[in-house]
């Protein structure tokens with residue numbers, strides 16, 4: 019038995035279509051408040067920050083209050099040096115969890131549910147909620163050093179649901195008998211696991227492969243030929259410069275339609291062009307190339323395109339709040355005090371707030387990316403009524 023309160027963890031495709039952006043924002047802020055009030059004070063970093071800035075976390079009712087209360091933004095470099103300080107470690111797990119859930123749901127039903135749990139089930143529940151299950155390492159492309167984020171079991175479960183939605187979003191009617199090849203390196207980083215989830219739910223046959231040093235490119239190419247793989251997920255750079263050149267050299271043949279999904283790193287247009295050109299040599303008529311956006315610090319919150327150029331859909335808005343901001347004055351040091359929210363359509367530096375459970379918790383955190391714009395409102399293609407992020411680039415901070 020598991021108690022999650024009445025608050026949803028992940029919205030379904032139907033809900034992403036039927037709720038409007040304001041309703042989604044209300045749900046996000048309810049989760050933001052519960053996390054800020056109950057979980058942030060149980061991390062070393064934020065409990066210190068609230069004291070230093072004289073902020074009562076109970077007053078953080080919506081994400082705009084982060085600015086209103088005069089709180090700063092945290093740079094990635096600081097987080098990398100102090101990961102432990104951002105992990106939720108409650109003094110009293112039971113009290114913290116109960117108060118967190120009470121803020122998310124109707125108290126009476128919750129109290130009743132707790133009474134029905136025996137001691138062992140309760141201990142299990144608390145362990146499950148607070149205990150990190152796995153580290154996720156980012157590529158470290160920006161800093162040259164991989165940064166871990168700690169994800170909990172409920173968040174890993176959410177990842178399955180989110181990737182199910184992504185698979186639904188990306189699946190195309192003309193694909194029959196889908197055979198998926200995971201071409202991300204195997205290891206504790208988000209991409210391989212996310213693709214594994216998506217393929218388990220979204221393709222007919224998941225070959226469960228891995229690139230990097232796990233499997234040789236020539237063996238992967240041979241498998242693609244034998245099983246007639248038609249859905250590939252990996253880094254565009256690997257696909258363009260290793261996998262496809264090897265496939266051409268080995269003279270394999272693929273099906274008429276293939277889907278390639280990029281992730282982990284921004285796709286360069288020269289790599290995209292190469293993918294389109296080389297796949298033609300394998301007998302492919304239509305190569306659909308879609309892009310993904312994820313940040314390991316956002317955990318299960320992954321953004322997907324529904325068609326090329328559609329913008330990255332925020333399909334898990336109840337996991338993280340993502341906003342763009344303007345830095346008014348950049349000073350040396352670990353924090354930014356002088357900042358303001360920018361209009362979504364104007365874009366700016368990306369800042370995030372984790373609102374879904376424990377593990378590492380980052381609020382007011384500069385992701386290290388900038389966005390050209392965030393578009394609110396219904397996607398004309400897939401009809402999801404959730405935010406879409408356009409023009410992701412790297413944010414250079416001194």
Ligand SMILES: [Zn+2]
Pocket residue numbers: 323324325328331397398399400401402
């Ligand atoms: Zn769409």
